Amino acid sequence: xxxxxxxxxxxxxxxxxxxxxxxxxxxxxxxxxxxxxxxxxxxxxxxxxxxxxxxxxxxxxxxxxxxxxxxxxxxxxxxxxxxxxxxxxxxxxxxxxxxxxxxxxxxxxxxxxxxxxxxxxxxxxxxxxxxxxxxxxxxxxxxxxxxxxxxxxxxxxxxxxxxxxxxxxxxxxxxxxxxxxxxxxxxxxxxxxxxxxxxxxxxxxxxxxxxxxxxxxxxxxxxxxxxxxxxxxxxxxxxxxxxxxxxxxxxxxxxxxxxxxxxxxxxxxxxxxxxxxxxxxxxxxxxxxxxxxxxxxxxxxxxxxxxxxxxxxxxxxxxxxxxxxxxxxxxxxxxxxxxxxxxxxxxxxxxxxxxxxxxxxxxxxxxxxxxxxxxxxxxxxxxxxxxxxxxxxxxxxxxxxxxxxxxxxxxxxxxxxxxxxxxxxxxxxxxxxxxxxxxxxxxxxxxxxxxxxxxxxxxxxxxxxxxxxxxxxxxxxxxxxxxxxxxxxxxx
Numbered sequence: 446x447x448x449x450x451x452x453x454x455x456x457x458x459x460x461x462x463x464x465x466x467x468x469x470x471x472x473x474x475x476x477x478x479x480x481x482x483x484x485x486x487x488x489x490x491x492x493x494x495x496x497x498x499x500x501x502x503x504x505x506x507x508x509x510x511x512x513x514x515x516x517x518x519x520x521x522x523x524x525x526x527x528x529x530x531x532x533x534x535x536x537x538x539x540x541x542x543x544x545x546x547x548x549x550x551x552x553x554x555x556x557x558x559x560x561x562x563x564x565x566x567x568x569x570x571x572x573x574x575x576x577x578x579x580x581x582x583x584x585x586x587x588x589x590x591x592x593x594x595x596x597x598x599x600x601x602x603x604x605x606x607x608x609x610x611x612x613x614x615x616x617x618x619x620x621x622x623x624x625x626x627x628x629x630x631x632x633x634x635x636x637x638x639x640x641x642x643x644x645x646x647x648x649x650x651x652x653x654x655x656x657x658x659x660x661x662x663x664x665x666x667x668x669x670x671x672x673x674x675x676x677x678x679x680x681x682x683x684x685x686x687x688x689x690x691x692x693x694x695x696x697x698x699x700x701x702x703x704x705x706x707x708x709x710x711x712x713x714x715x716x717x718x719x720x721x722x723x724x725x726x727x728x729x730x731x732x733x734x735x736x737x738x739x740x741x742x743x744x745x746x747x748x749x750x751x752x753x754x755x756x757x758x759x760x761x762x763x764x765x766x767x768x769x770x771x772x773x774x775x776x777x778x779x780x781x782x783x784x785x786x787x788x789x790x791x792x793x794x795x796x797x798x799x800x801x802x803x804x805x806x807x808x809x810x811x812x813x814x815x816x817x818x819x820x821x822x823x824x825x826x827x828x829x830x831x832x833x834x835x836x837x838x839x840x841x842x843x844x845x846x847x848x849x850x851x852x853x854x855x856x857x858x859x860x861x862x863x864x865x866x867x868x869x870x871x872x873x874x875x876x877x878x879x880x881x882x883x884x885x886x887x888x889x890x891x892x893x894x895x896x897x898x899x900x901x902x903x904x905x906x907x908x909x910x911x912x913x914x915x916x917x918x919x920x921x922x923x924x925x926x927x928x929x930x931x932x933x934x935x936x937x
Contacts, residue, residue: 453526453727457519458720461506462713466498475710476500501713510535510711511704520720527727528653528672529663530688532696534703535719536671537711540647541567543671543687545574546702547643550695551613551669552577557857559604560615561596563894565645566923568615569886572862573899574706580608580857584620584894585764590757590776591804593894594764595626601634608857615643618662621800622757622807623648623772624765625659632666641668641693649769650686651677651811654730657738659767668693674722677771677811681718733812740819741771741810747823753779753830757805771810775826778804780833787829794825802890803919858900860935865899869936872925878903881934886923889914895923903934 466480478484481497489497503509508517517535525533536542544567552558554576560568562581572579582604585594596616605611614635619625628644635642644662646652650672652661662670669689674680687703689696726733745756757774759765777787784801791798791806798806808822859882860868870884880902887897889911896907911921911929921927 453523454724455519455523456717456720456724457516457523458507458713458717461508461516462499462501462717464506465501465504474504475502496714499714499717502710507713510537510707510716511700511709517716520716520723523727524686524719524723525688527723528650528686528688529661529690530670531690532688534687534699535716536685536687536703536707537683537715538707539675539683540645540671540673540685541565541570542703542706543685544568544645545571545706546687546699547615547669547671547694548572548577548613549575549702549705550698551641551643553612554863555861557608557611558613558615559601559608559611561617563593563620564615564617565647566886568645569862569898573866574863576861576863577612578857578861579898580604580611581898585762586894587760587762587765590760591802592622592624592757592760592774593620594622594624594760594762595620595766596631597763598627598630598634599763601631605634605638609638611638611640613641613643615645617645618667619646619649619659619769619772621648622774622805623769624757624760625649625767625769626764627766628660628662628665628667632668635668636666636693639693641691642666643668643694644670646670647673647685648676648772650674651726651730651734651737651771652769654726655734655738657770658734659769663688663690669699674719677809678722679718679725679812680722681715684715684719684722686719737771737810737812737814740814740816741773744773744808744810744819744822745770747819748773748775748826751823751827751830753777753834754826755779773808773810775806775808776804777806780830782833790829791825794821794828796822796825858898859902860900862899865935870933871936872931872933874931875908875929878932878934879905879908881937884933884935885925887911887921887929887932888923890920890922897924897932900935903932 472479481494484497508515521533548571552575557578557580559580562583582596582600584596618628632642644667646662652658668691671687673685675682675684748754749756755776783803784806788798788801799809800807865884883897883901883903884899886895888895921929
């Protein structure tokens with residue numbers, strides 16, 4: 446990003462929005478508060494009345510999200526150039542809309558898609574909406590860290606060999622923990638079968654803007670990628686982008702799919718924030734990322750020096766090729782506490798993590814963080830470690846999951862997730878569900894890999910695995926009854 450053209454420095458959506466804000470007019474269009482004139486007083490005082498003047502939707506001069514022709518089209522083109530895409534769409538329903546559209550655009554009812562077992566729930570929704578058949582690949586599970594990493598080229602190759610009629614491959618890059626898999630090798634495998642690689646890159650939109658970060662998915666060969674610009678860059682919450690390169694993904698189908706899953710009243714606050722975030726990264730991205738990396742490295746170094754704590758740096762598993770250094774995962778189990786307990790304690794010190802798990806806490810360090818944030822984080826951890834080390838609490842562990850064989854994958858579900866979702870169901874005691882078809886998604890933490898999906902036969906191995914995790918203190922999510930006393934199954 447050493448050279449920035451005059452066009453790249455422009456913000457067409459911001460400019461158009463500013464023109465509406467500056468020009469006095471009689472408003473007979475939505476939203477009903479009419480640029481803040483009718484907004485509730487408590488909300489106006491909380492957010493400031495000025496922001497409501499820009500709370501507009503599709504109006505003359507502001508373009509149409511589903512059929513952009515002027516300002517929005519220009520913003521899309523500038524974003525594509527900035528993020529290394531050939532075409533970009535702005536998303537106002539979060540990356541969820543992008544993942545849904547990616548699956549809808551590449552897979553029809555009954556067609557297969559290869560994807561990780563620890564895929565985001567939006568992908569499961571995509572399977573339900575599209576009627577596609579999932580071929581799940583287990584990610585590499587690291588028993589030493591108690592973390593699921595990425596799927597491997599070897600596992601994808603095996604899935605493609607067993608299911609050569611698959612229509613797409615999907616992967617998560619990076620994972621929630623910042624771990625990156627081998628996008629280039631997996632893209633090559635997909636392309637050998639003349640199918641696209643779709644990437645859920647929700648947590649990696651910053652990769653393009655600094656050489657010390659992992660490569661972006663598009664630069665490594667992905668055909669389509671979805672990025673949450675709000676997660677680590679400066680767009681407003683819910684504002685994301687979908688990018689494509691090459692001709693393996695039908696762009697018209699993407700556009701049609703997005704019309705199904707996006708709002709017909711898009712907020713120009715969200716759209717303009719995407720435009721502004723793109724401009725910010727084009728003009729100042731490398732500098733901002735350099736500073737962010739410095740803060741992250743400072744936190745990583747100082748926390749690693751605190752007795753009883755360690756930070757995820759690397760792992761010797763095939764599913765760990767690189768790590769995003771701005772993502773900080775701290776292992777706390779040697780203090781005799783779970784990540785959930787430490788999360789509560791840090792909250793009392795006004796430090797809030799992105800998410801806790803049984804043995805870890807994960808923090809996102811982004812361009813919005815300051816030096817004082819890092820100081821507070823390190824000091825809070827130092828105080829915590831000193832207290833619980835001297836107390837000599839027993840270490841709470843969930844080790845031993847590697848001794849329980851994960852259920853076999855690469856198999857098709859008995860019925861599709863779509864059929865299971867719309868089927869009549871019944872709720873049965875846990876002891877009575879073996880060999881029935883699951884109507885729910887069941888995901889234990891650790892390791893964060895769904896064990897049961899809608900449409901799959903519930904095997905004794907899967908039930909034994911879930912019972913073991915529960916007995917070791919793991920958390921069960923996704924299903925109605927998290928205690929696993931009961932589970933919903935498809936009626937016979």
